[in-house]
Amino acid sequence: VRLESFTLHPHLRAAFTGREEGNQASHTGADPDAVAGARALVASGLGFPPERLRYLHQVHSARVAAPAGPGGIAPEADAMADVTGDLAPVVLTADCVPVLIAASGPDGVSRLGVAHAGRRGLLDGVVPAAADALLRGGGERLEAWIGPSICAGCYEVPAAMRNEAQALLPGIAASTTWGTPSLDLVGAVAAQLRAIGALVHVSGACTLEDPSFFSYRGGDLTARNASLIWAA
Numbered sequence: 643v644r645l646e647s648f649t650l651h652p653h654l655r656a657a658f659t660g661r662e663e664g665n666q667a668s669h670t671g672a673d674p675d676a677v678a679g680a681r682a683l684v685a686s687g688l689g690f691p692p693e694r695l696r697y698l699h700q701v702h703s704a705r706v707a708a709p710a711g712p713g714g715i716a717p718e719a720d721a722m723a724d725v726t727g728d729l730a731p732v733v734l735t736a737d738c739v740p741v742l743i744a745a746s747g748p749d750g751v752s753r754l755g756v757a758h759a760g761r762r763g764l765l766d767g768v769v770p771a772a773a774d775a776l777l778r779g780g781g782e783r784l785e786a787w788i789g790p791s792i793c794a795g796c797y798e799v800p801a802a803m804r805n806e807a808q809a810l811l812p813g814i815a816a817s818t819t820w821g822t823p824s825l826d827l828v829g830a831v832a833a834q835l836r837a838i839g840a841l842v843h844v845s846g847a848c849t850l851e852d853p854s855f856f857s858y859r860g861g862d863l864t865a866r867n868a869s870l871i872w873a874a
């Protein structure tokens with residue numbers, strides 16, 4: 643697990659799991675008991691009960707959901723906003739960009755957000771939608787961690803796809819290290835967050851190049867890394 647902290651919200655933590663913590667995704671046909679065990683180990687290792695974990699049924703949308711109730715079904719959405727500060731929202735990725743967003747209100751309560759920013763959801767605005775849900779929930783002083791994901795030097799896409807993305811999000815167009823069209827997902831997420839005044843931290847790890855993380859393009863078609871935020 644890679645552990646990080648927030649500077650404006652020093653009681654909040656960010657964690658990014660990888661290959662060592664095992665597959666954290668239940669939607670890809672994995673053995674449910676193995677996934678539940680891997681998830682519980684992550685929570686206990688971080689010092690809180692697994693009941694605090696809250697997942698999404700991710701569908702590459704820009705939809706923001708409230709966390710499910712205890713034992714409830716994961717909502718179909720790609721962002722979550724916990725305005726109670728009591729939970730540990732989780733986003734699952736294996737090349738897409740995991741985004742953890744913190745805010746707190748004048749009441750002292752933390753607002754915790756996560757977003758799953760793949761190419762489609764990113765272009766459709768899932769990241770600002772997640773941040774906006776925290777602001778509308780009374781949060782202030784946005785601060786975000788962008789977790790391990792495929793880098794601009796590796797994320798090759800067809801030229802037409804790069805052009806379509808660039809038209810929607812100027813600055814996202816990039817090139818691979820071997821000179822073909824690519825997209826800078828992390829740069830685009832960071833730009834969207836900074837545009838709304840958030841303090842942004844970037845993990846910098848590339849899931850395709852760093853073997854400690856699962857990577858879809860690297861051949862991990864069903865396993866996912868977990869990125870989560872919680873109040874320590």
Ligand SMILES: [Zn+2]
Pocket residue numbers: 792793794795796797848849850851
């Ligand atoms: Zn890379």
